[in-house]
Amino acid sequence: MRYAARRTWPEKIKAWEYISEAEDMEAFALMFAEDKQLAADTEFVVIEKAGAESEIEFFKVSRTEPYALIAAEPRVESASNPAPAPAQAQKTSSGGGLGFGRQGQPMDGGAEAIAGVWRAMFSNALFFGKVGATAMLIFVSAVFMAKWWFNAW
Template identity: 45%
Template sequence: MNYAARMMWPEKSATWDYLGAAESLDDFAMMYATDKALAVGAEFVVIEKGGADSDIQFFKVSRADPYGLIPADPRVESGGSSVSATTATAATSQEFMQEQSIGEVWKAMYSNIFFFGRVSGTAFLVFLAFIGIAKWFDLW
């Protein structure tokens, strides 16, 4: 399988700096860390170059001799501060940060408005029911 890798923190590059083939994504990550002689604590990202369903994994070097890798959280550089995303479901090969389309934002907003309307309507109907019961039993 073909894979690509790049450093993502602290140097955020726009291109892939390592391309190659390996049996698995973990094997390729180990090859990248070894060939580039990455320091302990260095973080990088590896993507499977297989089209739209490409696997993306983030790694951190845990030890240098022999190399050991652990999973890392997706991180990107943003004005000198780091932003940690909880999931990488919306990650693309261009940017590795979670993004939502404007359609998803509008859908969430309308669903919240609809929920508020349902709760308000239910509360109003309960209020009217109490008034009706009070008038029925001549308590009003």
């Protein structure tokens, strides 16, 4: 079977670093770690290059001499924003704020985000209404002052 691998965090590489063939995914992952001489605690992803229904697995190097791997949780956040611990994820999803979707992925606010957009649109319309009313009031005041002080009409 043909597989591809790349590091996921903290060295996020967009292209596949390693493409080769192996009997199974674990053998390929071990071969990738040994060939690239990955340090302990390095996380990487392996994908089966079989088409649309490719299998994806995440691995972490647990020791280097000899190399040993363990299954890892998917990490796609940047180094400045690490993934929350599972206990924190449960607190967040039950306590309001940022919820979590079907497969534990954070949702982007949903109704709260839409409500925020509507609030912003309403406040912008209100702001332009206030500016327009103020400009109209100044214009009408200038016309009446010109008539009253200078008897313009």
